[in-house]
Amino acid sequence: MITLGEIAAKAGVSITTVSNVLHGNTKKVSKATTEKVTALLKEGNYVPRMGWIASPNSRIIGVVINIDKHYEYTFTGSFFYGQIIGSLEKRIRNAGRFMMLYSSDKLDEIYRMAASWNVDGLVAISFSHKNYLRLKSLIAKPVVAVDLIHIEGSEYYNVGLNDEGASWEMTTHLIAKGRKGIVFLSNSDWGIDLQRKLGWQRALSEAGHPQGRHEIIGTLRKDRMQKYEALLSDSDIGSAWYFSADSFAIEALGFLASKNISVPGHIAVAGFDDEPYSEMSCPPLTTTRQDVPRKGSVAFELLLELMAGKTPAANDVRLPVALVDRQSV
Numbered sequence: 001m002i003t004l005g006e007i008a009a010k011a012g013v014s015i016t017t018v019s020n021v022l023h024g025n026t027k028k029v030s031k032a033t034t035e036k037v038t039a040l041l042k043e044g045n046y047v048p049r050m051g052w053i054a055s056p057n058s059r060i061i062g063v064v065i066n067i068d069k070h071y072e073y074t075f076t077g078s079f080f081y082g083q084i085i086g087s088l089e090k091r092i093r094n095a096g097r098f099m100m101l102y103s104s105d106k107l108d109e110i111y112r113m114a115a116s117w118n119v120d121g122l123v124a125i126s127f128s129h130k131n132y133l134r135l136k137s138l139i140a141k142p143v144v145a146v147d148l149i150h151i152e153g154s155e156y157y158n159v160g161l162n163d164e165g166a167s168w169e170m171t172t173h174l175i176a177k178g179r180k181g182i183v184f185l186s187n188s189d190w191g192i193d194l195q196r197k198l199g200w201q202r203a204l205s206e207a208g209h210p211q212g213r214h215e216i217i218g219t220l221r222k223d224r225m226q227k228y229e230a231l232l233s234d235s236d237i238g239s240a241w242y243f244s245a246d247s248f249a250i251e252a253l254g255f256l257a258s259k260n261i262s263v264p265g266h267i268a269v270a271g272f273d274d275e276p277y278s279e280m281s282c283p284p285l286t287t288t289r290q291d292v293p294r295k296g297s298v299a300f301e302l303l304l305e306l307m308a309g310k311t312p313a314a315n316d317v318r319l320p321v322a323l324v325d326r327q328s329v
Helices: 004-011 015-022 031-043 079-094 107-116 129-139 163-176 191-206 221-233 246-258 292-307
Strands: 060-066 098-104 121-125 143-146 158-161 182-186 214-216 239-243 267-270 287-289 316-319 322-324
Touching (some): 004 015, 079 098, 079 121, 079 292, 098 107, 107 129, 121 129, 129 143, 158 163, 158 292, 163 182, 163 191, 163 287, 182 191, 182 221, 221 246, 292 316
Parallel strands (some): 060 098, 060 121, 121 143, 182 239, 239 267
């Protein structure tokens, strides 16, 4: 990344002059010099450091989230993101450090923001391996990923799950319960959702079931209600709706109840995550339990090792999951 000194040298002016232009203090700077320095700043993609954390050891831990979808309200309303941010904040604070958080569905914004932070380390959530490496090169500090996807090679540190295997286990469980017409419903067809879809497909294939139906259910509630309505008209008695996240499964339970559809008598419903409300839904939801706070805690532990110059025992930590069989199946 280009420095103020390099820009000053190219422009033939002092660093003070470049700094004045950068911060809009141009009363004593000629128009020609201002334009020349401004052009060089833009050409060099200069990112200013945040002065209040400019010391070599800032004690700041950055957390960046690559949001892959739009939320009706805010992404922190998501069980997963709310839990993992809370876990990271607590661990970081207890270690005597401070957390800076930024999320966006635009990678360039994340790169620019992260490059402007003087952090001691970074936790990157929901990144592809390629984008993780790009982020790591920009800050030149240790970076640990959570739920890294599209992994190629071994140059990374990640905390995740065996999402494909967990989804295979749930689908196999549904088949063993005599369910046919097992539909997989997710918010997207990439990343973690894709891994869970692949597990569902593998279980169907191994059991000799026909190719299953996959539905993208949408980010807006009104769109999802329409999707459930259409799906209900095509769902025979004994079928199952398997959701990639509990929040949607619980929503679907409410929809089916409003239509006087028996669960699990007519349709079985299953989810993934074991959110707190899963046990309180009606009927209680069959799901896959993951320990989301543990993901944040382990990610920070790996980051502390890397910041201390140590090499962690494993670069890819896969935390255990458990199938929780309740009354919705």
